[in-house]
Amino acid sequence: MNSVDLTADLQTLLTGQNVHFNLPVPHLVEKILKRQEGVLTSSGAIQATTGTYTGRSPKDKFIVEEDSTKEKIDWGAVNQPISKDVFEKLYTKVVNYLKERDELYVFNGFAGADVKYQLPITVVNEFAWHNLFARQLFIRPEGQQTKMSEQPFTILSAPNFKADPLLDGTRSETFIIISFEKRTILIGGTEYAGEMKKSIFSIMNYLLPQQNVLSMHCSANIGEEGGTALFFGLSGTGKTTLSADANRKLIGDDEHGWSNTGIFNIEGGCYAKCIHLSEEKEPQIYRAIRFGSVLENVVIDRETGEPDYSDTFYTENTRAAYPIDAIENIVKPSIAAHPQTIVFLTADAFGVLPPISKLTKEQAMYHFLSGYTSKLAGTERGITTPEATFSTCFGSPFLPLPANVYAEMLGKKIDEHSVSVFLVNTGWTGGGYGVGERISLAHTRAMVRAAIEGDLDNTEMRTDRIFGLHSPIHVPGVPDQVLEPAKTWVDEKAYQEKTIQLANEFKINFKKFSNTETIEKFGGPLV
Known part of the structure; x- marks a missing residue:
């Protein structure tokens, strides 16, 4: 099968009598209710459930091994290769399956608020509620012509199509397969809508760095006087919550690009x-x-x-x-100047990291590459309690290129724009998971506000003797005891043991990175 056949198959699919293009929100809601895909809530929102899979399926995600990309992709457990033959056969099955549906829903939009780096996308959905999801999450044309000069990336989403691993070459009934050459994403066997969002993010994480733009798993906002702040962190660490600040304008809650002119949101929703x-x-x-x-x-x-x-x-x-734009205080369009402050968010399940630390450049690079946090329950299949984990660049599940590509770009930008970097623990205090408690959101907000507004630039700091982190002794609105983890534990010996245990896990994880001796020496744990 060649590329012409694939394109022809898609064109035939999209000219079917069962296809609805770019339905407005009220019409999609009407379809959802009529088809009993969801129910209307008291606020007018649609509620839908996703069946068996209530989180991403990372072990069922693949990238097609193609001549133009195979030397660039960081192949491994995250970016699993699959053959072109497997992809093309499954593509034909999915297209034929979608042709037989009574109705299909198509959304034409974009990823990337900066027009210079905008990617056209076409989302084809079996479910009306998935199409509503896509319409709200991606960038809507808003009067622009939906016919695009550049070939769009197409998502073919068929949740009720179940793969047969023996026949189709997949790991299970579920599959998320990206073909960069065919500019296509196949999704089947899962009703979890987040797979569409994260697939497009993976695409942008491949394309943008090759245009000298750093793609980032972060939220962003801006103050009244123009100071931009970035918040890095995995799902559940507080990116969305902390960036939605009534006193600051939201740029975006999850995915951004950092070009030579500034920051732009990759998405159109939250x-x-x-x-x-x-x-x-x-x-x-x-x-x-x-x-x-x-x-x-x-x-x-x-x-x-x-x-x-x-x-x-x-x-x-x-x-x-x-x-x-459902958020009251936003930047339109979702573009801003270079950031002055970066916040790395981690939900420390050990309960030993300080609630906030100001990082040197080497520490910033160390913790960016480490990407320590805890996977929170439900964000992936099989995760039922928080698990300590290291996710490179706070987003390794979505990074097709080697980690050093993103890390080196970030390091250069920190230098170029004199950015202040902070590590904020939104996880546990007074003990690890099951013993301690989550750090107060009110206290975290106060610490983040102080960091962004420059209140911590010249304040007195204490240095942690295990991690070498520099933490403020006083932060307005936060009890001093909260700022020193050891004082929140009942058993000081247990605290020291857990701190050393976590430091050793950092060291073991960092061994996978090459040519990072300076970063490790000046940015990592002291013991």
Whole structure:
């Protein structure tokens, strides 16, 4: 099979009588309700469930091994290769399956708010609610012509199509397969809508660095006087929550590019975790969930339509998808100047890292490459309790290129723009998971605010004797005891043992990086 055949198959699919193009939100909501794909909640949002898979399926994600890309991809457990033959046969099956559906839904949009680096995308969905999700998460044309001069990347999403591993060459019934040469993403066997979002992010993480743009798994906001801040961290560490600040304008909540002219959002919406969501703690996110939004796996009272954000019946990985302009205080378009502050967020399951530390450049590079955090329950299949993990660049599941490509770009930009970098622990204090408790969101907000506003630039610091981290002794609005982890533990000996254990895990993990001796010497643990 050649590329002409694939293109012809797609064109035939999209000219079918069953295809609906770019339906507006009210029409999609009507379709969802009529097809019983979801229910209307009290706020007007759609609630849908995703069946067996309530998180990503990283072990079922593949990249097609092709001549133009095989020497560039960092192949391994994250970027698993699959043959062109397997891809093309499965492509034909998926297209034929979609042709037979009674209705299909197509969204034409973009990834990348900066027009210079914008990627056209076409999303073909079996489910109307998935198409609503895509419409809210990606950048909408908003009056622009949807016919694009550049060939778009196409997502073919067929949740009810189950692969046969013996016949189709997959690991299970589920598959997420990216072909860079065919500019196509195949998704099947999973109803979890987040696979579409993260697949496009993976695409941008491959394309942007080759255009001298650093792609980043981070949120971003900007102050009234123009100071841009970036928040790096894996799912559940607080990117969305901390960047949605009523006193600062939101640029984006999860994915950004950093070009020679500044920051731009890759998406047009937000995909917020909403476990234990409340109007009091996270007012901007809470109020953004209204008509047109999608609540994924949130328990709903069938009589009142009220969501119960504390109920984990389906999963702890409950989500809300909404367009970015549902947030009251945003930057439009989602573009800003170079950042002045970078915050690395980590949910430390050991409970030993300081709540906030100011990093030297070497420490910044060490912790960026390490990407330490805890996988929180529900974000991936099989994760039921927090697990300590290292995710390179705070986003290794979505990085097709070698880690040093992203790390070297970040290091250069920190130097070029004199950026202050902080490590913020949003995880446990007073003990590890199961013993201690999560650090107060109010305290974390106060620490982040102090870092961004420059209050910690000249404050007195203490140096941790194990990690060498420099932590402030005083932060406005935070009890001094909270700032010193050892004082929050009942058993000081247990604290020291856990600290050394975590330091050793950092060292073991860092051995996989080559040519980083200087970074390790001046940025890593002292023992």
